[in-house]
Amino acid sequence: MMLFFENISLAISSLRANKVRALLTMLGIIIGIGAVIAIVTVGNSLTLSISDSMSSVGANNITVGLRQRENEEETTDSGAVFRDYRNQKQPKEEDYFTDEMIEAFRETYPDEIADISISESLGSGKVTKGEDYANVSVVGVNDGFFTANDLTMLKGNILSGKAMEEGRDVALVSDYFVDNLYNGDPGKAMGETVEITIGKKYYTYTIVGVYEYQAMSFSMTSKKDTVTDVYTPVKSVQRKTHNTSGYSSFTVVIKTAGEAQAFIPKINHFFDRYYRKNRNFELSTFTLESMVSEFTGIMGTVSTAISIIAGISLLVGGIGVMNIMLVSISERTREIGTRKALGATNASIRTQFIVEAIVICLIGGMIGIVVGVGGGIIGAKALGFAAAPSLSSILISLIFSMVIGVFFGFYPANKAAKMNPIDALRYE
Amino acid sequence: MMGFGGSGSKKEKSGELIIEDITETAEDLLPEAQTEPAEEGTASEPEGRIIIDMHHIVKRYFIGQPNELEVLHGIDLQVREGEFVAIVGQSGSGKSTLMNMIGALDRPTEGQYTLDGVDMFRAKDRDLSAIRCLKIGFVFQTYNLVARTSALKNVELPMLYAKMSPRRRAKRAKELLAVVEMEDRMKHMPDELSGGQKQRVAIARAMANDPALILADEPTGALDSATGRLIMDIFHRLNKEQGKTIVLITHSPELAEETGRILTLKDGMIVGSRKGAGHP
Numbered sequence: 001m002m003l004f005f006e007n008i009s010l011a012i013s014s015l016r017a018n019k020v021r022a023l024l025t026m027l028g029i030i031i032g033i034g035a036v037i038a039i040v041t042v043g044n045s046l047t048l049s050i051s052d053s054m055s056s057v058g059a060n061n062i063t064v065g066l067r068q069r070e071n072e073e074e075t076t077d078s079g080a081v082f083r084d085y086r087n088q089k090q091p092k093e094e095d096y097f098t099d100e101m102i103e104a105f106r107e108t109y110p111d112e113i114a115d116i117s118i119s120e121s122l123g124s125g126k127v128t129k130g131e132d133y134a135n136v137s138v139v140g141v142n143d144g145f146f147t148a149n150d151l152t153m154l155k156g157n158i159l160s161g162k163a164m165e166e167g168r169d170v171a172l173v174s175d176y177f178v179d180n181l182y183n184g185d186p187g188k189a190m191g192e193t194v195e196i197t198i199g200k201k202y203y204t205y206t207i208v209g210v211y212e213y214q215a216m217s218f219s220m221t222s223k224k225d226t227v228t229d230v231y232t233p234v235k236s237v238q239r240k241t242h243n244t245s246g247y248s249s250f251t252v253v254i255k256t257a258g259e260a261q262a263f264i265p266k267i268n269h270f271f272d273r274y275y276r277k278n279r280n281f282e283l284s285t286f287t288l289e290s291m292v293s294e295f296t297g298i299m300g301t302v303s304t305a306i307s308i309i310a311g312i313s314l315l316v317g318g319i320g321v322m323n324i325m326l327v328s329i330s331e332r333t334r335e336i337g338t339r340k341a342l343g344a345t346n347a348s349i350r351t352q353f354i355v356e357a358i359v360i361c362l363i364g365g366m367i368g369i370v371v372g373v374g375g376g377i378i379g380a381k382a383l384g385f386a387a388a389p390s391l392s393s394i395l396i397s398l399i400f401s402m403v404i405g406v407f408f409g410f411y412p413a414n415k416a417a418k419m420n421p422i423d424a425l426r427y428e
Numbered sequence: 429m430m431g432f433g434g435s436g437s438k439k440e441k442s443g444e445l446i447i448e449d450i451t452e453t454a455e456d457l458l459p460e461a462q463t464e465p466a467e468e469g470t471a472s473e474p475e476g477r478i479i480i481d482m483h484h485i486v487k488r489y490f491i492g493q494p495n496e497l498e499v500l501h502g503i504d505l506q507v508r509e510g511e512f513v514a515i516v517g518q519s520g521s522g523k524s525t526l527m528n529m530i531g532a533l534d535r536p537t538e539g540q541y542t543l544d545g546v547d548m549f550r551a552k553d554r555d556l557s558a559i560r561c562l563k564i565g566f567v568f569q570t571y572n573l574v575a576r577t578s579a580l581k582n583v584e585l586p587m588l589y590a591k592m593s594p595r596r597r598a599k600r601a602k603e604l605l606a607v608v609e610m611e612d613r614m615k616h617m618p619d620e621l622s623g624g625q626k627q628r629v630a631i632a633r634a635m636a637n638d639p640a641l642i643l644a645d646e647p648t649g650a651l652d653s654a655t656g657r658l659i660m661d662i663f664h665r666l667n668k669e670q671g672k673t674i675v676l677i678t679h680s681p682e683l684a685e686e687t688g689r690i691l692t693l694k695d696g697m698i699v700g701s702r703k704g705a706g707h708p
């Protein structure tokens with residue numbers, strides 16, 4: 001055990017003597033560990049975001065939207081105009097779900113449907129008040145929205161009654177909004193008129209309530225810059241966007257827990273009558289359940305692929321370490337002979353070179369972890385999730401690097417240990 | 429173990445080097461000595477106890493199936509404690525081979541060899557490591573300092589393998605470097621030292637575990653005569669002041685002449701043995 005620290009400093013000094021060689025040797029390990037850590041970081045971030053949305057969306061909700069048909073025709077109604085295959089279409093007003101459709105749907109399944117939630121976005125913008133500001137996203141909602149989303153009101157009430165029916169310009173703001181603009185006093189915010197700037201347009205609302213914002217568990221933005229929702233009646237938003245014909249999506253809240261997946265065929269069946277003849281769009285439904293299973297499927301495929309790549313590169317890296325250890329041992333044959341002449345046992349020579357292999361792999365592993373965490377954070381941010389590196393995978397990687405060191409270092413180290421001292425000393 | 433205790437009084441006399449006893453654990457590494465060290469009481473006699481006791485040592489190398497190269501043809505050699513013996517002979521006469529045999533680096537093909545009471549034929553590999561570690565100090569023609577390792581750390585190496593505590597070995601390594609007048613260079617790496625300086629560090633290293641025997645294979649062979657003289661003086665001092673037993677291979681007749689006994693090797697046989705100027 002006493003030789004342990006001696007061996008580590010020995011290993012480091014021998015690596016220092018061949019920095020470039022050591023780095024090239026570590027490359028396989030760096031890539032292998034880096035890839036694993038990066039994918040685990042991204043996966044972890046995604047999983048956390050999904051569980052975040054799981055709590056906010058609720059397990060009884062089915063979101064119904066529109067998706068472009070895959071079997072596109074090559075002509076439009078107007079004639080022989082070839083459509084660019086890559087051209088993604090946005091649903092137009094005539095494709096939207098109308099109030100009538102939704103009402104008919106609700107009446108068809110009164111026992112299953114608890115409520116229908118609608119939310120239409122007006123856009124993201126800013127409210128400024130002197131030096132202070134708050135980032136907001138204006139969302140028009142219906143009564144059902146409050147069934148689907150359980151808001152905790154700190155002041156005032158949820159939107160309902162006349163205000164909803166007439167689509168008045170009233171708004172619910174978050175406690176973050178109040179913190180940023182009204183020193184955290186909801187009472188002061190109530191009844192205030194705020195002007196929200198979205199793009200180049202200004203919209204004026206009267207605050208009628210304050211709700212508690214549910215922060216993401218791993219949010220990287222500060223409280224001051226967090227974008228929170230401002231809820232207003234959906235009719236108000238429709239008036240402002242001059243779109244009164246319908247909605248691009250809505251959410252069905254069902255009565256019986258756990259029946260969401262089973263209810264989907266009924267939704268498809270009901271809306272088939274409206275969209276069967278629609279050439280461009282068809283119905284798309286998704287539940288948290290389907291989202292999670294789809295995500296798990298994708299993550300599973302991706303991590304299998306990455307694991308294979310990582311495994312191969314760790315194997316190649318390990319063989320590289322073994323190779324360089326063999327080179328190093330043959331270069332240091334005289335040193336080994338000298339050490340034996342000075343009293344080193346076979347075991348102490350073996351330990352020396354195994355420790356050296358472990359140190360190479362551990363340093364490679366640590367660089368890999370840094371690279372992987374960096375890459376994973378960038379990846380998670382690019383996908384729009386808050387990055388969450390996994391500590392357990394970092395620890396496992398460190399242990400794994402050590403195991404590679406022992407495994408691929410053993411053969412060369414044993415070869416060194418078994419050298420005949422005379423032959424080693426005579427070596428030219 | 430008596431091997432080290434027996435020479436304790438001499439060390440104190442030198443005054444230059446206060447050597448602590450090697451740690452208990454280090455001594456445990458050694459195999460049991462076969463003969464009783466009864467010579468303890470006879471230390472006052474002109475000739476000490478026998479350290480190297482070789483009878484009819486034969487060494488053959490197998491180079492290819494039919495060829496068998498016999499390098500040593502039945503060597504008989506006895507060296508007593510405190511002796512300074514020179515081995516001379518033509519290149520290829522088997523001097524190094526004999527020296528490696530003495531130093532437990534190699535095993536003889538035939539014969540009997542007892543080193544400081546230990547039967548070398550019965551010793552296992554581990555025992556040989558322990559013997560090299562604690563009983564023998566090697567000095568090579570090519571110095572063989574470990575690269576990228578400071579002079580101090582080089583001297584510490586044998587003590588490291590003897591499992592001495594870091595504090596004690598650093599202290600002792602400094603003392604040993606002072607004996608060879610290299611204490612101001614202890615932080616230097618081998619490639620920052622001249623040949624003579626390297627050899628002085630190597631001698632300090634050979635002394636690390638206070639071995640019974642110092643084996644030097646042409647230690648001045650790569651040095652100019654003035655530097656060689658300096659190295660030779662250190663060996664004389666170690667022999668006279670600390671009573672170290674030294675076996676030295678040299679090509680220089682003058683240097684050989686200064687020792688107590690000169691053995692001439694020819695074609696793997698000892699063909700001559702005479703007293704030198706250094707004989708007590």
Ligand SMILES: Nc1ncnc2c1ncn2[C@@H]1O[C@H](COP(=O)(O)OP(=O)(O)O)[C@@H](O)[C@H]1O
Binds near residue numbers: 519526
């Ligand atoms: N490993 C070996 N295999 C074959 N022959 C060897 C080996 N080692 C030494 N010899 C031979 O043994 C003889 C004596 O060598 P050595 O002891 O080194 O001589 P010296 O040191 O007196 O110059 C030489 O002829 C040499 O070729």
Ligand SMILES: [Mg+2]
Binds near residue numbers: 523524525
């Ligand atoms: Mg020789």
